[in-house]
Amino acid sequence: MAKAAFQFHEIPDWRQTTFHADSHPYDRLPLMRILTYILKRLVYLIPVLIGVTLLVFVISHAIPGDPARMMAGQKASREAVENLRRSLGLDRPLPEQYVHFLTGLFRGDLGTSIRNQRPVLDDLKDFFPATLELTLMSMVLCIAVGLPLGIISAVRRNRPVDHISRVFSVFGVSMPVFWLGLMLLLLFYRNLGWLPGSGRLAVATDPPLHVTGLYLIDTLLEGSWDKFGDAFLHMILPAFCLSYVYLAIITRIVRSSMISVMGQDYITTARANGLAESVIILKHSLKNSLIPTVTITGLSIGELLGGAILTETIFNWPGMGKYVVDSVNFLDFPAIMGFTLVVSFVYVMINLLVDVLYAFLDPQIRY
Amino acid sequence: MKRIRKEREWQIRELMFTIKLLSKNPSAVAGFVIIATMVFIAVGAPYIAPYDPIKISLRERLSPPSPVHIFGTDEMGRDILSRVMHGARISLRIGVLVIAIAGSLGAAIGAVAGYLGKQADNIIMRIMDVILSFPPLVLAMALAAALGPNLNNAILAVAFVMIPKFARMVRGEALAVKEKQFIAAARASGAGSLWIIFHHIIPNCFSSVIILATLLLGETILIAASLSFIGLGAQPPTPEWGAMISVGRKFLMDQWWYPTFPGLFILMTVIGFNILGDALRDIFDPRIRR
Amino acid sequence: MPETLLHIKDLSVRFFTYQGVVRALEEVNLAVLKGEILGLVGETGCGKSVLARSVLRLIADPPGKIWRGEIFFKGENLLKMSSRRLRHIRGNEISMIFQEPMSSLNPVFRVGNQMQEVVMLHRRVGSAAAREICIDMLRQVKMPDPDAVLSKYPHELSGGMRQRAMIAMELSCRPELLIADEPTTALDVTVQAQVLSILEELTRKKDVSVLFISHDLGVIAQLCDRVAVMYAGRTVEVASVWDLFSEPRHPYTRGLIRAIPRVDEEREILAVIPGVVPGLIRPPKGCRFHPRCEAVMHPCDRVTPRLVEVAPGHQVACHLYKESGEEHDADTRH
DSSP: OOOOOOOOOOOOOTTGGGGSTTSSHHHHOHHHHHHHHHHHHHHHHHHHHHHHHHHHHHHHHSOSSOHHHHHHOTTSOHHHHHHHHHHTTTTSOHHHHHHHHHHHHHHTOOOBOTTTOSBHHHHHHHHHHHHHHHHHHHHHHHHHHHHHHHHHHHHTTTSHHHHHHHHHHHHHHHOOHHHHHHHHIIIIIIISOOSOOSSSSOTTOOOOOOSSSOHHHHHHHHTOHHHHHHHHHHHHHHHHHHHHHHHHHHHHHHHHHHHHHHTSHHHHHHHHTTOOHHHIIIIIIHHHHHHHHHHHHHHHHHHHHHHHHHHHHHTTOOSHHHHHHHHHHHTOHHHHHHHHHHHHHHHHHHHHHHHHHHHHHOTTTOO | OHHHHHHHHHHHHHHHHHHHHHHHOHHHHHHHHHHHHHHHHHHHHHHHOSSOTTOOOGGGTTOOOOSSSTTOBOTTOOBHHHHHHHHHHHHHHHHHHHHHHHHHHHHHHHHHHHHHOHHHHHHHHHHHHHHHTSOHHHHHHHHHHHHOSSHHHHHHHHHHHHHHHHHHHHHHHHHHHHTSHHHHHHHHTTOOHHHHIIIIIHHHHHHHHHHHHHHHHHHHHHHHHHHHHHTSSSOTTSOOHHHHHHHHGGGTTTOTHHHHHHHHHHHHHHHHHHHHHHHHHHHHOTTTOO | OOOEEEEEEEEEEEEEETTEEEEEEEEEEEEEETTOEEEEEOOTTSSHHHHHHHHTTOOOTTTEEEEEEEEEETTEETTTSOHHHHHHHBTTTEEEEOSOHHHHSOTTSOHHHHHHHHHHHHHOOOHHHHHHHHHHHHHHTTOSSHHHHHTSOGGGSOHHHHHHHHHHHHHTTOOSEEEEESTTTTSOHHHHHHHHHHHHHHHHHHTOEEEEEESOHHHHHHHOSEEEEEETTEEEEEEEHHHHHHSOOSHHHHHHHHHSOOTTSOOSSOOOOSSOOOOSSSOOSSSTTGGGOTTOOGGGGTSOOOOEEEETTEEEOOTTBOGGGOBOOOOOOO
């Protein structure tokens, strides 16, 4: 039984050659690699962004009926409508109108609202902080509750906590947001009287000095504690209502990705090495689960912008969502299209951000 | 001929197997029961609803739930239970129409994109990406507003929003199926691309399409109700659930029953579809089908 | 007489699944002596991995449960000790390396991070000292440019390098026992040789006992001092490597060895063991090998044979043998 004597020598492995520190100049600066990755993603996005403007243009100009009349309003005279048509360039061929539309966008011109004759952009700028505050608060709630709930659900799989959170998830995904808002109002405003029912501050209260437009911050900066409390109370129901659906989604994603991660071999290795269970969950498993979680969270922000429409209407929250619903009732098309354009741009940008974050979290993505 | 018959036999056996697995899964059964109830209500509404949904009776306006009117009455004295039941008709009809349109168009687009590959695939998918760059409700709202506030336009708007979801999924499956041997065999025996797409690729995606359709049915009903709530879909006095909530909102404080019951039905219906869809997805998971 | 480091006594492990209770291990007895390399060989599904994982209590519960038995390590029962004591032993006094180097390291952390974490935990040193220890260990497994490897992610290393990094990591806390669960099965044959040679060199040098699991008899023959053969969840033969290959006693072992094609023999048909490995939900009664055994006889289908010593250091679980080597008369069936 002679032991075979193998010569010990390295078989040249092409993969080995990449890790010598000075093989590729880019390796010295991982920043370069990340920047090129971002650039690549941006280049992919540009046609999509153009497509978005094209789609909005098509929708707004393919409206059956006369756009000029709609802009002028039902009561304008025929002459006024013709003047408007000419001044808006609506008698020009479509491609030319599209170019005009695009250049207008670059200048920040989103059209003029029919309702109040102001540039749509200015309107949106006014209402944006309220929506931002609501969306941010909802996001915080989603992550602060969804992440731990998902982790606990995964770790205590099939125990009572898990079952409850799964039921909660199904309800969340199926919930009509506007109905939830009404039910919350019924319970907390009408029946229990604990929380206010509309607006950002109590009626006839002056808003704080405008620094950021986010009342929770501005009131603190101003030092008005009671206004802060008031703003906070007004925020609770709308934020919860808005976040409910995405909370459920995030919990589900965290749970399922944690379960899948914790079944992996490298977790067994970590356990076999004697690492404490908390370290295994919070360090080794969590970072791997974050990848799908971050993706969904990012996408949710975009959807929150959509859901804000309904929540703001129910709670009379003076944000972009309520603005667009009022515009719909008025058939104020420039406002509607302006809102749609802005929201989708933000959505696309957030997706880019999510992609970049992906690269930071998953080292296998960076190329 | 014989080959087609054998194929049908195999398909039927697969179907029986699926149904057997489904019946053992508690959430599948629960979802199915909920949906079946809703369908029953929807179909039977004209016959089993206690009152005429549009009959006005101002004497009884805004009366609370009682043995006479189980869900109470609205501001015109119409029985809310009957209206809710007719609302099921409308919502389910919207859901089925939207999914039928979006599913067939989306699947066709996806199958073509996946099969053709390279440039065509690239272009088609970029277009789908553009549509997916909008939050669904926002795009549906813009479309519905532009087309005009009525129910049929709302259906078209929501269908448009759903198309890329089907397209994306079918395209992924088509890419996978494309590589399989029998496609090469079919092409070798002279089959044209269109025939291959419709006779081979699409049937293979069938189960995934069904799952997606079930899940998206729930989302469709939600979006449609939201559109009506904003004022862009069904218009009052149509007893559509979202529209009823929109009107009922004014009466929330003193006549709680008005917006509560329609919303409850929306919730139940969507839960039903979501539970069933989830269960279907679990069952079709290849790890579980031995 | 070398002392016993690890003593597995009457270990039974069961898995509770939808299809039924899988009796993965049934009354397994095994001992690893100090300073030796013990091979554990058997077909896929015979329970070798389950046995390996049971030692460090890595069986997923649900669906698995360590049903009965004891595992003594330096006098302590691993199955009954507190989790805190167990965590002290894992990675520190008993280490384990796994089959799939591709998936055994966490893909989102650098190799150095993972190695240092273990060293800092068990050897209670700061991160700089831990880093030195890791670099030294990587050098010992003949890893080129250890400094750079520490800042690499697992996917940037080849399979062989990953496995060597695993070996370095698991030996860094100076364990007394290393459990190697098919460490080279997923590697190319050439890389396999390198890794095995490193493993052998290091464990001999550091006086680490090894429980080496494999289904490859050639590797076992090359590396191990003693061998245990498993079949369908039970140990059927234990002997020194020389005795096992020159005088295999159990019919299963004989079948296995006969099935190895040899360069110096002329044979027309590949010798196989007839039948298939039994499912472990309803294993055969009595000796689990009896349906496939060429020497099957009367009590085989009813009474389970126990491991008995038939020669010094040579144990068999088979009704053919009584204590100290006598062979029964076998009425063979065919």
